[in-house]
Amino acid sequence: MNKSYKRFWSMSEIREVETNMELLEKVLSKENLNNAYKQVYKNKGASGIDGVTVEELFSYIKEHQEEILWKIRNRKYKPQPVRRVYIPKENGKMRKLGIPSVIDRVIQQAIVQVLTPIYEEQFSNNSYGFRPNRCCEQAIIKALEYFNDGYDWIVDIDLQSFFDEVNQDKLIGIIRRTIKDGNLVSLIRKFLQSGVMEKGVVQETKKGTPQGGNLSPLLSNIMLNELDKELESRGLHFVRYADDCLIMVKSEKAANRVMESITTFITKKLGLKVNVEKSKIARPNNIKYLGFGFYKKINQNIWRPKPHIKSINKFKIKLRGILVRSKSISLDERLLKLKQIIYGWVNYFRIADMKMLLLREIDPWVRRKLRVIIWKQWKKIRRRYTCLRKLGISHRDAYVTANSRKGYYHIAHTRVIEAAISKERLNKRGLVNSLDHYLKVHVITN
Secondary structure, eight states: OOHHHHHHSOHHHHHHHHHHHTHHHHHTSHHHHHHHHHHHHHHOOOOOTTOOOSTTHHHHHHHHHHHHHHHHHTTOOOOOOEEEEEEEOTTSOEEEEEEOOHHHHHHHHHHHHHHHHHHHTTSOTTBOTTOTTOOHHHHHHHHHHHHHTTOOEEEEEOBTTHHHHOOHHHHHHHHHHHOOOHHHHHHHHHHHTSOEEETTEEEOOOSOOOBTBSSHHHHHHHHHHHHHHHHHHTTOEEEEETTEEEEEESSHHHHHHHHHHHHHHHHHTSOOOBOTTTOEEEOGGGOOBTTEEEEEOTTOOOEEEEEOHHHHHHHHHHHHHHHOTTOOOOHHHHHHHHHHHHHHHHHHTTTSOOHHHIIIIIHHHHHHHHHHHHHHHHOSHHHHHHHHHHTTOOHHHHHHHHTOOSOHHHHTTSHHHHHHTOHHHHHHHTOOOHHHHHHHHOOOOO
């Protein structure tokens, strides 16, 4: 290194340049690739267009490892097009996902492992999505802090099909500011432009970061970090989880001003589309954010979290799918599936206020549906009578109930059936009460 170079660059800057030039080799290091393989194998997932499964991945890598590494180092590697799949959204529409081949997922994961520590130093503290040791719960808690500090006028800007609309040239330009290793940047661009196969036809991907790949979440955060920096430079309070961003101000006038200026920034500077119809200015009680709604307690001027009504309805639909009496599975299997759904939902909403919801609505409804299932399984009058007697019901009550011609749902709510198939007996059999679990995991935020 010549002396003139040393005069113009500090040692830290020199080390940064040298590190950047070695980034691709860090990506391709044995330890990093092994960790990437373990993560992809752990995540499982479907195969890409080549049909290679996660279970076949080890033998595939063993056979093609040297060839793959040589191609990457010499810019000859060509990622396979992703396989297009669709999953339903809450609004009835379909979300487009792209499933890369398993080997491409390993390489993407290897890139993510090297770049994440670098970009974590740049990312905003108000960004919570797809980041280590950060989650939705933290985003909600932060939003509540702002609401209760008086910033309860919300600018809710909806980015239209964000992952499909990302300007790749702008994204690569942003990446180049930090990553100076041209070989690595070239590899990232190849993944962006790998194409998508749908119904046997490969289509070009000149824009977007296809959802489904290991690299896409990090790239989305790199792109939207530009928005975070703009909001921070203006001194605005905000919370962002992936492309879901709330900006909070103290007045409706300020909210209108921010809505206009930030929409312009997103459109012109980032090259993204804003969904004008879905974007809005609202108060906390009129928004849904990450599945949560918000309300003020009576006689208390404090905003509190609760599950949004749409989240509750979605929860009920999941439960109903297990509790439908025509479903031909054993009672033990039903109870296991119920446990998984209830634990997952309650754990996610553990900071929300929902004691009364679970006590008065969810748990009684689940028990009633289970009683319907059990009553139907008993089928014959004689068996119903015998079962009721074994469960401590008197001869007269057992006889009348067993011979009743009323519908399943009505019978399940009678005094006799509730006494025979009691809450305690259902619990002993394996039913998890959502309220009981909620009281164990609930975290008070204020």
